[in-house]
Amino acid sequence: MFNLILFGPPGSGKGTQSERLISKYGLKHLSTGDLLRSEIAGQTPLGMAARSYMDKGQLVPDEVVIEMISSALDNNPQANGFLFDGFPRTNAQAEALDKLLTQKGTEIAIVLALQVSQKELVKRLLNRGLTSGRSDDVDEEIISARIAEYEMKTAAVADHYKKYDKVVYVKGEGTIDEIFDALSDEIDSRKTA
Numbered sequence: 546m547f548n549l550i551l552f553g554p555p556g557s558g559k560g561t562q563s564e565r566l567i568s569k570y571g572l573k574h575l576s577t578g579d580l581l582r583s584e585i586a587g588q589t590p591l592g593m594a595a596r597s598y599m600d601k602g603q604l605v606p607d608e609v610v611i612e613m614i615s616s617a618l619d620n621n622p623q624a625n626g627f628l629f630d631g632f633p634r635t636n637a638q639a640e641a642l643d644k645l646l647t648q649k650g651t652e653i654a655i656v657l658a659l660q661v662s663q664k665e666l667v668k669r670l671l672n673r674g675l676t677s678g679r680s681d682d683v684d685e686e687i688i689s690a691r692i693a694e695y696e697m698k699t700a701a702v703a704d705h706y707k708k709y710d711k712v713v714y715v716k717g718e719g720t721i722d723e724i725f726d727a728l729s730d731e732i733d734s735r736k737t738a
């Protein structure tokens with residue numbers, strides 16, 4: 546089983562690159578953002594609770610997303626490996642993920658961290674907001690709050706995986722193809738190592 550985390554600030558290209566990587570490597574895509582948006586669309590109690598945080602650009606409480614990921618892992622026993630997109634976003638989530646994977650006899654092979662300037666992040670998200678229908682993409686204040694949450698709570702998650710020498714930084718600016726090739730090179734070198 547080959548499991549990877551695609552890591553980076555909001556708008557760094559995680560969702561965009563995930564779509565391509567899962568298809569190339571036959572991985573199961575687990576995006577907590579997508580799972581939460583599907584709960585909101587289904588108007589479930591979990592979705593309604595999550596929405597109040599997401600609309601303000603804040604992180605949803607750890608226990609909610611950890612439970613969602615735990616169920617998703619249990620529901621995909623045949624997967625060849627998982628691509629985690631937008632998870633873990635706090636150290637508590639990272640520790641919970643490590644435990645869940647250990648229970649399944651597997652682990653994270655690599656954390657690919659996309660690096661993009663703040664100016665470019667804001668530009669991309671406002672641009673997506675023109676067509677995505679996502680309320681958290683249209684307001685620059687909410688976008689800034691998301692980036693601030695990343696700096697405050699999520700950036701440190703890389704340190705957790707650096708202890709195990711699993712983090713690789715990849716330039717997240719350039720064409721989508723160029724970035725995909727750089728990510729693929731890193732995966733290929735780890736898979737064959």
Ligand code: B4P
Nearest residue numbers: 555556557558559560561577578599603604605631669673
């Ligand atoms: P997510 O759904 O994870 O959203 P994101 O970080 O905004 O998106 P992503 O990084 O995937 O976007 P992409 O670059 O692909 O989270 C949304 C919210 O959900 C969070 O704020 C939080 O409230 C909640 N949440 C999710 N997971 C959570 C967790 N684990 N714990 C707590 N709360 C959680 O796309 C951005 C745009 O850039 C697109 O329009 C794309 O086309 C464009 N783009 C991509 N690559 C480009 C390139 N190379 N050049 C130009 N444009 C590019």
